[in-house]
Amino acid sequence: xxxxxxxxxxxxxxxDRIVIVRHAATSWSKTRRxxxxxxxxxxxxxxxxxxxxxxxxxxxxxxxxxVSPLRRALATCxxxxxxxxxxxxxxxxxxxYGRYEGLTTPDIRVERPGWNVFADGCPDGEDAADVGRRxxxxxxxxxxxxxxxxxxxxxxxxxxxxxxxxxxxxxSEGRRFSLDACSVSTLGYERDDRVILTWNT
Numbered sequence: 001x002x003x004x005x006x007x008x009x010x011x012x013x014x015x016d017r018i019v020i021v022r023h024a025a026t027s028w029s030k031t032r033r034x035x036x037x038x039x040x041x042x043x044x045x046x047x048x049x050x051x052x053x054x055x056x057x058x059x060x061x062x063x064x065x066x067v068s069p070l071r072r073a074l075a076t077c078x079x080x081x082x083x084x085x086x087x088x089x090x091x092x093x094x095x096x097y098g099r100y101e102g103l104t105t106p107d108i109r110v111e112r113p114g115w116n117v118f119a120d121g122c123p124d125g126e127d128a129a130d131v132g133r134r135x136x137x138x139x140x141x142x143x144x145x146x147x148x149x150x151x152x153x154x155x156x157x158x159x160x161x162x163x164x165x166x167x168x169x170x171x172s173e174g175r176r177f178s179l180d181a182c183s184v185s186t187l188g189y190e191r192d193d194r195v196i197l198t199w200n201t
Contacts, residue, residue, distance in 0.1 A: 017188035017197065018142060018166075019060065019151045020159050023068075023076040024050040024182040032104050034117075035072075035155075036097040036125065042075050049182040053080035056184060063148035066138075068092035068155060076182070077153040086153070091134045094155035098125020117157065118175040128161065132171030135162040156181075163187065166194050 024046035028035040042050060057080060065086040067077040070093060077086050100108050100122045108115050121127025135158065142150050154162075160174035166187045179185070179200055186197040 016143075016147055017149055017186050019057075019062070019149060020162065020185050020187065021053065021057075021076065021080070021151065021153045022156050022159055022179050022181060022183050023070075023072040023153065024053075024079075026072050028102070029156075029181050033102050034095075034097040034100050034104070034108075036094045036101050037070070038101060039071050042072055046072070046181065047075070047079065050076040050079035053182065053184070057081070057151075060149060060151065062151045063146055064142070065151045065153075066092060066142065067153040068094070068158075070094065070155070073153045073155065080153075082151060082153070089138065091138050092152065092154040092158065095131050095157040095161075096122065096125040098122040100125065116175065118172045128171040128174070131158060131161045131174075132165055134158070135165045135171065138162065139165060159185070163196060163199075167196060168194070 024042050026035065026040040026046055027043050028038070028040050030043070053076070062082070065077070065082045066089045067073050067086040069088045069090055073092070074083070077083050095117065105115070112120070118128050139162070142152070156179045157174065160177040160179055161171045163177050163185070164171055164173040177199065183200045185199045185201065188195060188197040
């Protein structure tokens, strides 16, 4: 997948940014099971952590808020205080893990030694290029047509690919960006270059 040029000149490096929030914890995320399209709710810890986002994101006045339609992301968005203004975007859904849904990496490596989702993809699901196309579509809509702050509530593997695409890397390079449950990161600009301002805080 080719690298993209920065967006148009004239971006305000202070105001123009994308704040990305990974959903809070679920029973599957705690056990590191691949949770793609299975609609798992937040667990009790996840609910508490999502509520705590209100304080962490206090004072943020986004122009737009986007959220995955899966309820773990929707609940995180709502509990963080952004639900009333959020727009549901199906392209923010997590990686489709196909036949590997619900399995852990060690489970998968019994059948496929050395398997890595970013390099090898998932049978009957998506590979990194598929997810990269969705990420590019999101960035074109969000950053290409909106100034000011945008907030996105989504999922770990998708957001890692989104970050890679933001700075012009191949989607498979999302493997370089670890992302914890309920973490907040910021994509932005230094002059006219796309940069990662904060990560996994």
